[in-house]
Amino acid sequence: MNYDDEKRPPLIGRRELLAKAGVGAFGLLSGGLGAILPAAAKQRQAKGPVLSLDIACERDTWPIFPGAETFVERVEMSVREGDASKLRAIPGSFAGPTIWVNKGDTVRARMVNNLYQPTILHWHGLVTDEHNDGLPNDAVARGESYDYDFTVGNRAGTYWYHPHPDHYTGPQSYYGMSGIFVVCDRHEQSLSLPRGEYDLPLMIADKLVDANNQLQYGSNPFVGTIGDQVFINGRPDFTISAATRVYRLRLVNGSNARLYKLVWSNDLPLTVIGTDGGLLERPVQKPYVMLGPGQRIELWADFSDLPLGESFKLRSLAFEGTAVGFEGSGIQNGTPIDVFSVRIDRQEPETLTLPTTLAQIQRYDKASAVNASHPRNFPITFDGGFYFNHLTYEPGVVSKHEVVENNTLECWEFSNRTGNIGIVHPIHIHGQSFQIYDRQILPEYRDAWEGVREGYVDEGWLDTFMLMPGESAQLLLRFGPFKGLSLYHCHNLDHEDMGMM
Numbered sequence: 476m477n478y479d480d481e482k483r484p485p486l487i488g489r490r491e492l493l494a495k496a497g498v499g500a501f502g503l504l505s506g507g508l509g510a511i512l513p514a515a516a517k518q519r520q521a522k523g524p525v526l527s528l529d530i531a532c533e534r535d536t537w538p539i540f541p542g543a544e545t546f547v548e549r550v551e552m553s554v555r556e557g558d559a560s561k562l563r564a565i566p567g568s569f570a571g572p573t574i575w576v577n578k579g580d581t582v583r584a585r586m587v588n589n590l591y592q593p594t595i596l597h598w599h600g601l602v603t604d605e606h607n608d609g610l611p612n613d614a615v616a617r618g619e620s621y622d623y624d625f626t627v628g629n630r631a632g633t634y635w636y637h638p639h640p641d642h643y644t645g646p647q648s649y650y651g652m653s654g655i656f657v658v659c660d661r662h663e664q665s666l667s668l669p670r671g672e673y674d675l676p677l678m679i680a681d682k683l684v685d686a687n688n689q690l691q692y693g694s695n696p697f698v699g700t701i702g703d704q705v706f707i708n709g710r711p712d713f714t715i716s717a718a719t720r721v722y723r724l725r726l727v728n729g730s731n732a733r734l735y736k737l738v739w740s741n742d743l744p745l746t747v748i749g750t751d752g753g754l755l756e757r758p759v760q761k762p763y764v765m766l767g768p769g770q771r772i773e774l775w776a777d778f779s780d781l782p783l784g785e786s787f788k789l790r791s792l793a794f795e796g797t798a799v800g801f802e803g804s805g806i807q808n809g810t811p812i813d814v815f816s817v818r819i820d821r822q823e824p825e826t827l828t829l830p831t832t833l834a835q836i837q838r839y840d841k842a843s844a845v846n847a848s849h850p851r852n853f854p855i856t857f858d859g860g861f862y863f864n865h866l867t868y869e870p871g872v873v874s875k876h877e878v879v880e881n882n883t884l885e886c887w888e889f890s891n892r893t894g895n896i897g898i899v900h901p902i903h904i905h906g907q908s909f910q911i912y913d914r915q916i917l918p919e920y921r922d923a924w925e926g927v928r929e930g931y932v933d934e935g936w937l938d939t940f941m942l943m944p945g946e947s948a949q950l951l952l953r954f955g956p957f958k959g960l961s962l963y964h965c966h967n968l969d970h971e972d973m974g975m976m
């Protein structure tokens with residue numbers, strides 16, 4: 476079937492919802508506005524291997540369920556130059572391919588937009604200069620292209636890519652335009668971690684599917700689009716057919732709005748080895764793990780003692796996530812849902828044992844933050860929409876409060892203060908990984924918080940963190956090395972599209 480653009484569910488544009496003085500992006504300056512980098516990047520001499528990609532953003536239909544094909548938007552990639560094994564398509568799926576690179580590799584790409592709306596791809600978690608980040612102001616119209624050229628300097632870890640145009644990030648992500656970007660390095664290769672077919676990147680995204688097999692977007696502009704079934708890497712009812720081995724599961728929450736409270740249904744220990752920015756110092760056991768949109772978690776999943784034929788699930792438990800004030804409107808966060816199934820279908824010997832140390836993480840010292848005694852405050856407020864500091868996104872506009880100096884360590888405090896509208900927000904900051912220094916909760920929100928807080932993995936490097944209603948968090952961030960515009964926003968993509976950016 477052909478998707479008719481006019482039939483797309485109406486998008487709620489924040490400019491229709493509000494009229495506010497606008498700010499949202501933040502700038503990294505040293506020496507005033509004139510120091511912002513020029514946007515255009517010339518092709519540089521690469522030191523390491525180059526992976527050159529051709530990327531096409533396409534509207535398409537896909538056979539997902541029996542019967543009518545499903546309208547999707549997807550990212551098609553092919554290797555123009557470099558090691559073709561670094562790009563791995565997901566067989567039979569509309570989801571974007573997985574990119575596997577080594578730290579030090581240079582990625583070049585030409586992205587062509589064949590969608591009807593503007594788009595731009597963002598490399599979530601990667602540290603790049605402004606031109607290569609994929610910011611909303613760089614979105615290109617149908618038929619136009621955008622060139623990327625950057626060297627991967629991140630720690631080994633699980634990153635991802637998704638569209639990032641102003642207003643259309645939610646629907647384009649929902650219809651399928653995201654994928655996983657794995658970075659490997661030497662240190663990680665020296666560890667006894669599962670590799671190859673035992674190292675699985677898994678993109679989690681919940682969907683609502685109508686009777687005609689179409690993905691339903693925009694169920695609730697305030698709560699965000701929340702589905703009643705999970706797709707893994709673009710496939711519904713996903714089952715890992717596993718051996719009696721240890722697996723490294725790289726979970727990416729690519730959902731628009733849903734947060735997960737993850738446990739194994741068979742009480743297998745939940746062993747976390749990594750977060751957004753790569754490996755933890757040492758593995759941690761959790762009773763459950765919270766995973767908000769944009770966040771990643773890596774699990775050491777030891778199936779080696781399980782009997783042949785055992786079937787079980789990774790599932791998300793209920794938690795108090797209902798948006799106070801929007802109770803009647805569609806499926807809420809905190810409703811339980813099954814994420815994927817595992818079936819042990821073959822016996823294989825396993826020799827790996829869980830490493831006791833994984834990596835080194837140097838904890839930032841709050842006392843050496845330039846604003847240690849006066850953290851920069853980012854209160855989240857509600858006034859017909861969600862805002863930081865009562866301000867909404869305007870392309871390229873930076874408030875004084877959002878100008879930071881390059882190469883400094885700062886303390887930022889985000890606090891979820893939306894009065895009697897209680898809703899959880901996953902907050903993402905572009906440009907560097909950071910550390911959580913501290914979290915606090917207002918007394919009247921403590922009960923709901925107690926149901927999630929043991930699932931925070933604040934030991935690791937993060938680029939996204941969740942904030943429950945009434946919660947505040949202090950982060951320590953070191954800005955740099957690139958100067959120029961950057962971004963922070965809510966990674967509830969429907970909030971982001973409404974201007975919470």
Ligand code: C2O
Pocket residue numbers: 597599637639769903905962964966
């Ligand atoms: Cu995952 Cu600004 O994005």
Ligand code: CU
Pocket residue numbers: 597598599600903904905
């Ligand atoms: Cu990002």
Ligand code: CU
Pocket residue numbers: 861899900901965966967970971975
């Ligand atoms: Cu939000």
